Amino acid sequence: GDSVTQMEGPVTLSEEAFLTINCTYTATGYPSLFWYVQYPGEGLQLLLKATKADDKGSNKGFEATYRKETTSFHLEKGSVQVSDSAVYFCALSPRGGGNKLTFGTGTQLKVEL
Amino acid sequence: DVKVTQSSRYLVKRTGEKVFLECVQDMDHENMFWYRQDPGLGLRLIYFSYDVKMKEKGDIPEGYSVSREKKERFSLILESASTNQTSMYLCASREGRGSNQPQHFGDGTRLSIL
Numbered sequence: 225g226d227s228v229t230q231m232e233g234p235v236t237l238s239e240e241a242f243l244t245i246n247c248t249y250t251a252t253g254y255p256s257l258f259w260y261v262q263y264p265g266e267g268l269q270l271l272l273k274a275t276k277a278d279d280k281g282s283n284k285g286f287e288a289t290y291r292k293e294t295t296s297f298h299l300e301k302g303s304v305q306v307s308d309s310a311v312y313f314c315a316l317s318p319r320g321g322g323n324k325l326t327f328g329t330g331t332q333l334k335v336e337l
Numbered sequence: 338d339v340k341v342t343q344s345s346r347y348l349v350k351r352t353g354e355k356v357f358l359e360c361v362q363d364m365d366h367e368n369m370f371w372y373r374q375d376p377g378l379g380l381r382l383i384y385f386s387y388d389v390k391m392k393e394k395g396d397i398p399e400g401y402s403v404s405r406e407k408k409e410r411f412s413l414i415l416e417s418a419s420t421n422q423t424s425m426y427l428c429a430s431r432e433g434r435g436s437n438q439p440q441h442f443g444d445g446t447r448l449s450i451l
Contacts, residue, residue: 256437267341267427267442268380275437313379317437324395325370325440329379 226251228314230328237304237335245299245331247288247314255316257281257290257297258325262311271299271312304335340364341443343428349449356415358446360428367433369411370440371395371403374425386411418450 231246249255256275260268272281274290274297281288286301297314314328344359362369370385372395382395384403392403400422404412411430415422425447429440 258439260442265444267343267444268429269442270439273437273439324382324385325380327380329377 226255226316226318226324226326228316228326228328230312230314230331233311233330233332235331235333237333239306239335239337240303241335243299243301243304243308243333245312245314245333247297247299247328249295249297249314249316251295251316251318251326253319254292255318257288258315258317259286259288259297259299260313260315260327262313262330264310268313304333306335306337309333309335341428341430341441343426343443343446345446346444347447347449349451350415350418351451352418352420354415354418356418356448356450358413358415358426358428358448360411360413360443361409362411362430362441363409364430364432364441365408366430366441367408368431368440369405370429370431371401371411371413372427372429373397374427374445380427383413420450422448423450424448 227250258273259271261271272283274281277292279290288299311330313330340363371383372380386392386405402414427445428443431440
């Protein structure tokens, strides 16, 4: 079945550091890929998405590129802020698969001054 | 913006009680979902509904049921609550059935079963 694997957390960075959170997936066909963010005490918010190979999703300084050859969708940001501290979830939706989203286990990011 | 509202942020119930978690969305979305979130396990789908009175089991439906009498409202029911159902519960909605449509989440209900 479909699966999403994320790097273990927590990831601790200093403000203005470069961020990479790795995400790889297993799925048949060409799924759509998403990154969600969960701030403390809140639900999940969509951060960005990509729906086909080589697409780049971007939002709020975050980027991720859909790499079919490596089945990856790594999240990057050039300069993190304390306000980026949150849990980040990678997810996939199978093409033609209707309703199901498969999530990774989440990666906690802590940004310190 | 899509608004998904869960009726309670925190809830404490006793073992054996029947528990109702309510979720309402304001964007006329066809699809609604219930997940539970546990540390180290990510989000797991309990049930979803793609139309009024329609429901399908997710990955972990045991011990739960759902009700969707109106399009905007999707209820999760714990028939006889047990301590292993202590968790964060998240409701989501989505427009259409296309795989490229994102799900929109509520703020969650943190449920404790004593």
